[in-house]
Amino acid sequence: MNTILTKEKLSETVWRYRLHSPRIAKKRLAGQFVIIRPTSESERIPLTIANADAALGWIEIIFQVVGKSTMLLADLNVGEKVSDLAGPLGKPTHIENFGRCVCIGGGVGIAPLFPIICALYKAGNDVTAILGARNSGLLMLEDEIKLSANRIFIATDDGSKGTKGFVSDVFKNCMAHGDRFDLAVVIGPAIMMKVTTEATLDAGIKTLVSLNPIMIDGTGMCGGCRVSVGGETKFACVDGPEFDAAKIDWDEMLTRLGSYKSFEAYAREQHACKMGVAP
Amino acid sequence: MTSESKTTDPRFSRVAMREQPAQRRITNFDEVPFGYSPEEAATEAKRCIQCKKPLCVTGCPVSVKIPEFIKLITEGEFSAAARRIKETNALPAICGRVCPQETQCEEKCILGKKGAAIQVGHLERFCSDWEREHGPIILPKLKPKNNKKVGVVGSGPAGLTTAGELIKEGFDVTIFEALHEAGGVLVYGIPEFRLPKDIVKKEIDYLLKLGVVLEKNFIVGKTATIDELMQEEGFDAIFIGSGAGLPSFMNIPGENGIGVYSANEYLTRSNLMKAFKSDADTPLLKGKRVVTVGGGNVAMDAARTAIRLGAEKSMIVYRRTEAEMPARIAEIHHAKQEGIEFHLLCNPNAILSDETGFVRAIRCIRMELGAPDDSGRRRPVPVKDSDFEIECDVVIIAIGNNPNPLIGQTTPDIAVSKWGTIVAGEHDGRTSKKFVYAGGDIVTGAATVILAMGAGKIAARSIMEDLS
Numbered sequence: 001m002n003t004i005l006t007k008e009k010l011s012e013t014v015w016r017y018r019l020h021s022p023r024i025a026k027k028r029l030a031g032q033f034v035i036i037r038p039t040s041e042s043e044r045i046p047l048t049i050a051n052a053d054a055a056l057g058w059i060e061i062i063f064q065v066v067g068k069s070t071m072l073l074a075d076l077n078v079g080e081k082v083s084d085l086a087g088p089l090g091k092p093t094h095i096e097n098f099g100r101c102v103c104i105g106g107g108v109g110i111a112p113l114f115p116i117i118c119a120l121y122k123a124g125n126d127v128t129a130i131l132g133a134r135n136s137g138l139l140m141l142e143d144e145i146k147l148s149a150n151r152i153f154i155a156t157d158d159g160s161k162g163t164k165g166f167v168s169d170v171f172k173n174c175m176a177h178g179d180r181f182d183l184a185v186v187i188g189p190a191i192m193m194k195v196t197t198e199a200t201l202d203a204g205i206k207t208l209v210s211l212n213p214i215m216i217d218g219t220g221m222c223g224g225c226r227v228s229v230g231g232e233t234k235f236a237c238v239d240g241p242e243f244d245a246a247k248i249d250w251d252e253m254l255t256r257l258g259s260y261k262s263f264e265a266y267a268r269e270q271h272a273c274k275m276g277v278a279p
Numbered sequence: 280m281t282s283e284s285k286t287t288d289p290r291f292s293r294v295a296m297r298e299q300p301a302q303r304r305i306t307n308f309d310e311v312p313f314g315y316s317p318e319e320a321a322t323e324a325k326r327c328i329q330c331k332k333p334l335c336v337t338g339c340p341v342s343v344k345i346p347e348f349i350k351l352i353t354e355g356e357f358s359a360a361a362r363r364i365k366e367t368n369a370l371p372a373i374c375g376r377v378c379p380q381e382t383q384c385e386e387k388c389i390l391g392k393k394g395a396a397i398q399v400g401h402l403e404r405f406c407s408d409w410e411r412e413h414g415p416i417i418l419p420k421l422k423p424k425n426n427k428k429v430g431v432v433g434s435g436p437a438g439l440t441t442a443g444e445l446i447k448e449g450f451d452v453t454i455f456e457a458l459h460e461a462g463g464v465l466v467y468g469i470p471e472f473r474l475p476k477d478i479v480k481k482e483i484d485y486l487l488k489l490g491v492v493l494e495k496n497f498i499v500g501k502t503a504t505i506d507e508l509m510q511e512e513g514f515d516a517i518f519i520g521s522g523a524g525l526p527s528f529m530n531i532p533g534e535n536g537i538g539v540y541s542a543n544e545y546l547t548r549s550n551l552m553k554a555f556k557s558d559a560d561t562p563l564l565k566g567k568r569v570v571t572v573g574g575g576n577v578a579m580d581a582a583r584t585a586i587r588l589g590a591e592k593s594m595i596v597y598r599r600t601e602a603e604m605p606a607r608i609a610e611i612h613h614a615k616q617e618g619i620e621f622h623l624l625c626n627p628n629a630i631l632s633d634e635t636g637f638v639r640a641i642r643c644i645r646m647e648l649g650a651p652d653d654s655g656r657r658r659p660v661p662v663k664d665s666d667f668e669i670e671c672d673v674v675i676i677a678i679g680n681n682p683n684p685l686i687g688q689t690t691p692d693i694a695v696s697k698w699g700t701i702v703a704g705e706h707d708g709r710t711s712k713k714f715v716y717a718g719g720d721i722v723t724g725a726a727t728v729i730l731a732m733g734a735g736k737i738a739a740r741s742i743m744e745d746l747s
Contacts, residue, residue, distance in 0.1 A: 023502050035496075037459060043552065043560045044459070069560055084459040086496035216552065216561070219457050219498055220683055221467075221524040222544035226535055233528055233535065238684070252535055255636035259537045263562035 002081040005058055010140040013065045014108060015074055016050070022057030024049070024087050030119035031093030031112075031210065031242055034061065035218045037084040038073040045069050046215045046237075048112035049088060062111035062140070068267040089218045090241045093208070097124040099182035102174070102205070103149070104130045104167050104196055106188025107138065112210050113187045114141050120185075121148040128181070129153070130170045132188070136161035168196040181205050186245065190254050197245035207245035211236045214259060228252050291394020294323040296401050301616040305586050308471045308555050311613060315405040317357070324352035326390065327397050334387035335399060340733035341368045345384055345399055352406055361410035362417065364403060369443035369486075370436065370732065372411060372478050375404025377469060377576075378729045379607045411481055418488060422449035427746045430455060430514040432499045432686065435463020436728045437520030437719030439486060440735030441742075446489045448743055453514075455497040460551060463522055465728070467551040468543070470580050472587065473610075476550075500685035505693075505715060516714040516742050519693075519701060520735060523720035524683035528676055529572070533630030538564050538638035542573070542581045542677035549584050566673030568592045570641050572627055573677030574604035579611065581675045582619045593619050594669065598626040598646050598659045622669065624648075624659065630674055640668040680725045690715075700724055708738030709745075716741060 006018040024034060033048045051060040065074050076082065093116050101120050105113035110131055121127045129149040133139040134157045146152055154162025155170045163170050167188075184200040184207040186193050193209050200207040213236050215225040220238040227236055230247035234240065296319075298304075298312040315323065327349045335345045343364050351360035364371040380386075380400040388396035410416060427450050431438045434456040442452045460466050462479045487493060499505060499521070508514045526541030528534050540548075545563070548554040552561035569585035571578050574597040586593040595614070597604060600623050604611060615621070625643040633639045645665035648657035687695040694702040694711035703710045703717040710717050718734025720726055 023497075027502065041553075041560060084496050086457065086459070086498060086502070088501055089498065216544060216547055217458060219501075219524065219685065221526070222547050223526045223528065223541040224544045226528075228535060233530070235525075238525075256535060256537060258636070259564070260562045267560065267562075 002083075002085045004076055004078050004080055004082070007076075007078050010062065011138045014062060014138070014140055015065070016060055016062045017073075018058050018060050019082065019085060020057060021059050021085055024085070025052045025057050025059050026054045028052050028059060028088035029092030030095060030115040032088035032090050033112075033218070033241065034059070034085055034087030035089065035215075036061070036073065036082050038069060038076060038082055040083045042072055042083065043069045044084075044216055044218065045073070046089070046212070046218055048115070048210070050111045050114050051118075062108065064108040067264045086218070089237060091239070093119060093185075093242055095119045095123050099125065100128070100180065101125045101183045101185065102128045102130065102171065102179075102181045102200070104132075104171060104184065104186045104188075104200075106132045106167055106192040106196070107134070108140075109188030109192070109210075110139075110141050110145075113185065114145060116185055116187075116210075117145055118148045121150075125183075126150050128174070128179070130155065130167045130174075132156065132167035132170070132192075134158065166195070167192070168199045171196065171199055175203050183208070184245075185209075190250065190257055193245070194250040194254070197248075201246050208242050209245045209248065210241045211243060211248075211253065212241070213253065213256060227256075288394070290326055290328075291390060293326070293395035293398050294319050294401075296398075301613075301618070304472065305617050308587055310475050311472055314408055315401055317355075317409075320352055320357070320402060320405040321355070323398055324349045324402055327353075328389065330389060334389065335384040335397070338383040338385075338387035340383070340729050341736055343368050343371075343384070343403070348406065349397065349399075349402055352402055357406045357409040358413065358415065360406035364407065365419075367736075368732065369440050370482050371403050371407035373436070373465060373474060373482060374729055374732070375400050375402075375407060376474050376478075377727075379727060381608050383729070411478070416485070419447055421447055421489065424451070425449040425746075427451065427515045428453070428513055429742060429746075430499075430508050430517045431520065432505075432517065433457075433463055433520040433522055433719075433721075434461035434483070434493065435465060435520060435522050435719065435731065437522075437721075437731035437735040438463070438518065439483065440732040441518045441520065441718070441739045442491045443486055443489070444736055444739035445742060446486065446491050450742075450746075451492075452490075453492040453494060455499050455502075456493065456495045457498040458551065459495055461493055461495065467547045468577065468580070470546065470550055470584050471555070472583065473580065498685065500689040505686065505690045505712075509714070515746055516716065518708075518735070518738050518742065519686055519710070519715065519717040519721055520719045520731065521683050521686060521721045522731075523680035523725040525681040526676065527679045527681055529627060529678060531627060531629055533632055533638075534676070536630055536632035536638045536674075537636045538566065538632075538672055539630055539674045539676065542571070542577045542675050543680065545581050545675045546577070546584065549588070555584070555588060563588070564673055566590050566671070568594070568671040569673040569675065570594045570596055570669055570671040571675040571677055572596045572641075573679070574599065574606060575677065575679070576606045576610050578675075578677035579606045579614045579619075581677050583614055583617055585673065585675070586617055586619065590673075594622055594671070595619055596622045596625055596627060596641070596643060596669070598624065599656065600624060600648065603656045625667075626659065626661065628666070631668070638672055638674055640670050641674055642666055642668050680720070682721050682724065686721075693717075698724060703738075706737065707741045708734060709741055714745065
């Protein structure tokens with residue numbers, strides 16, 4: 001258990017690992033996540049289960065190297081084990097045939113979006129995928145998503161692939177051309193979700209987001225992942241991670257994500273120094 | 280050796296336990312009391328008058344044979360004394376440290392009527408530490424295997440006790456722990472300076488030596504449900520001891536500011552994730568001025584952790600008076616010695632943050648005691664227009680925990696109360712689902728280690744009955 005079966009570089013800073021975990025593979029549903037500790041001293045890192053095969057007993061995670069703990073995870077190789085792997089956690093996505101769905105993913109948020117696209121497509125929905133990244137090198141899962149989406153649009157900040165601009169621009173363009181949707185799912189960096197869901201909600205579309213707040217245990221014990229949803233405090237780990245975008249207090253969420261910025265920068269530098277690489 | 284009591288008769292004066300001076304201990308996470316020397320233990324033990332009808336035993340939730348183990352200490356048979364305790368209490372080194380003895384065994388002690396009660400907790404700690412450090416650790420004889428398989432949900436005090444009882448009786452026992460380390464609240468909640476983690480680890484290792492299987496990173500309800508464990512994996516019975524894991528907040532403005540923690544999060548970061556060490560990967564906003572809201576043991580633990588992490592000022596805010604504080608007397612006493620400031624009869628009504636979202640103050644209103652409420656304690660009522668602010672950069676909310684809902688949500692045929700606790704018989708631990716038992720905080724709401732252990736024992740007895 002917990003062994004890394006395959007390791008694949010999706011972009012400069014993004015990795016896909018296939019991990020042996022028969023129990024989690026069997027139980028997991030779209031929208032759920034795991035907690036991983038790369039080493040016995042590491043933080044607990046929440047990561048969405050991007051894909052799984054119950055029969056073969058594996059799950060896949062996709063992560064971006066952003067700090068010391070994800071650096072440690074990226075240092076592991078095929079055949080090695082992560083120290084701890086727990087899940088599946090969180091409530092699964094509510095999947096049914098909604099009709100026409102637009103799934104909008106930004107950056108590493110495309111990873112958690114992928115299993116939801118697959119599940120919606122499988123349930124008979126007409127799926128439009130809009131994927132965005134800073135540049136074409138950071139864009140991931142395009143080929144896989146093509147197989148589970150009726151149409152796919154790409155946006156990059158620098159125009160190196162698809163439309164130059166943001167996913168919200170592409171979405172607005174779709175609407176301007178008379179598209180209509182019954183459901184929107186938006187996953188990405190918090191600021192991207194804030195901006196993009198403003199657009200989908202303005203268009204009168206019910207919109208779900210999957211939040212990625214700071215988390216420790218992932219089972220409801222610490223309350224670190226609390227977010228204000230419709231004026232009520234919710235725990236993303238047990239009440240979410242998916243919520244109705246219309247009810248999220250984005251400014252509070254964005255502020256809380258910055259709680260440990262100074263620690264993170266320090267840890268990254270220290271680790272990079274030890275590894276002999278530039279941070 | 281020091282004695283403290285007004286009477287000069289040595290029978291009525293207890294032997295105090297030596298401890299780290301407050302000024303030194305606030306700079307480290309080492310345990311505060313040093314424990315008795317053999318001489319001190321013997322002196323204290325000899326004070327016991329060996330009552331024919333020992334009231335102390337009636338005050339103990341697991342009926343430890345108190346006069347018997349104390350007698351063994353007077354005879355110098357320290358390890359034998361520990362084994363005598365272990366006949367009814369699997370975790371004496373832990374209970375000796377964290378039980379509220381003053382409201383249990385020691386409250387009933389007849390010596391207490393004339394002077395100081397026997398320090399049962401100190402003696403319990405002494406002999407179990409002695410056994411662990413000097414041995415011999417004699418494993419009890421296990422009954423032959425009965426081919427019955429029991430799953431235990433949670434490795435806190437309730438689960439460890441149930442597992443310990445059942446393994447001796449020949450059951451196969453597997454403990455499922457959600458976190459990456461076993462011990463539950465003993466590991467993530469209670470700080471090192473009150474309960475060294477090494478001691479918890481040794482108690483768990485002892486159970487593993489007896490043959491208990493531990494599955495970490497296993498969240499019952501998520502990784503597998505109770506029904507799956509029973510129907511697909513061959514478990515004949517399940518004991519749920521998943522604890523009161525969900526922190527309560529006050530639902531006041533500003534509570535989601537940066538620097539506001541639940542006590543669970545603050546203590547988990549420090550204890551389980553080792554944020555108290557400078558090289559830990561998990562960060563913790565340490566705070567120069569830290570306010571902890573609440574008056575229980577958890578609040579004391581958080582406030583005392585804050586001062587050790589370098590807070591210039593660590594303050595407790597509590598809406599009643601010290602007399603109503605649910606914390607152990609020893610914890611309040613230690614907190615005061617360490618310079619923790621007590622702001623009593625005041626209740627927070629808002630947490631204020633600066634423009635970057637970081638906490639800058641907590642606003643409170645003064646309270647006065649009114650008529651008694653349901654708990655028998657006088658209800659605090661706000662004094663009009665008495666709002667004031669306490670400047671601070673970290674706020675820790677330690678006002679209690681709710682039961683973890685994961686099991687109830689995923690096992691619909693287990694009856695749950697309106698508070699979210701699992702309904703289980705007080706005297707048998709049986710739930711509404713056949714062959715499923717529960718005990719500890721998941722049944723009672725947040726309570727004590729020893730009550731959870733008592734419930735674990737009771738459930739183990741029912742499991743033995745029902746599976747025989």
